[in-house]
Amino acid sequence: PAVLALLLQHLAVTFAALSIVRERNVGTMELFRVSPLSAAEALFGKYISYMLFGGVIAAILSALLVFALRMPMQGNWWNFTLVIAAVLFTSLGIGFAISIISQTDSQAVQYSMIILLASVFFSGFIMSLDMLWEPVRVISWLLPTTYGTLLLRDIALRGAAPNWALLGGLIAIGVVLMLLSWRLMRRLISSSQ
Numbered sequence: 001p002a003v004l005a006l007l008l009q010h011l012a013v014t015f016a017a018l019s020i021v022r023e024r025n026v027g028t029m030e031l032f033r034v035s036p037l038s039a040a041e042a043l044f045g046k047y048i049s050y051m052l053f054g055g056v057i058a059a060i061l062s063a064l065l066v067f068a069l070r071m072p073m074q075g076n077w078w079n080f081t082l083v084i085a086a087v088l089f090t091s092l093g094i095g096f097a098i099s100i101i102s103q104t105d106s107q108a109v110q111y112s113m114i115i116l117l118a119s120v121f122f123s124g125f126i127m128s129l130d131m132l133w134e135p136v137r138v139i140s141w142l143l144p145t146t147y148g149t150l151l152l153r154d155i156a157l158r159g160a161a162p163n164w165a166l167l168g169g170l171i172a173i174g175v176v177l178m179l180l181s182w183r184l185m186r187r188l189i190s191s192s193q
Contacts, residue, residue, distance in 0.1 A: 005148030016095025039186035074159030093177025
């Protein structure tokens with residue numbers, strides 16, 4: 001479950017991080033500026049398309065984990081899917097924020113790699129969260145992989161219902177990142193008019 005959460009987070013962050021910066025470099029942003037499409041509508045469309053794409057990848061990876069690698073699935077598939085959707089949603093928020101503040105593709109990829117490295121070292125992927133120094137745990141709780149690892153492990157391996165406080169925290173971070181991305185996108189579209 002931890003590998004699934006890490007892969008999905010990195011996939012979503014990287015694809016989202018490259019989306020808007022590429023559009024800016026290719027000149028597609030000029031079309032957004034003159035079209036009747038608002039920043040919220042453009043960002044919503046991106047969220048929907050990447051959520052669908054991420055959902056297909058998540059379904060394939062989950063099927064491989066359960067049927068090919070024989071990972072036990074003790075819990076409810078609906079809860080498992082809900083957690084995966086929340087991880088994708090929050091990861092896309094990180095990626096879109098990175099994409100809007102990045103000037104080049106390589107800068108966006110570097111920021112994505114920093115998020116990946118932080119996730120590997122601070123999300124409980126390598127060592128338990130309680131072994132981390134208390135101030136470092138703040139970083140842990142800002143990463144979707146931390147929530148995804150804990151929630152997916154409990155659902156798949158223990159058959160437990162999701163911890164609604166953790167799931168709510170993950171979704172709250174995703175909503176904050178979505179609003180931040182929307183505000184940055186609105187500023188980006190209106191800045192060159």
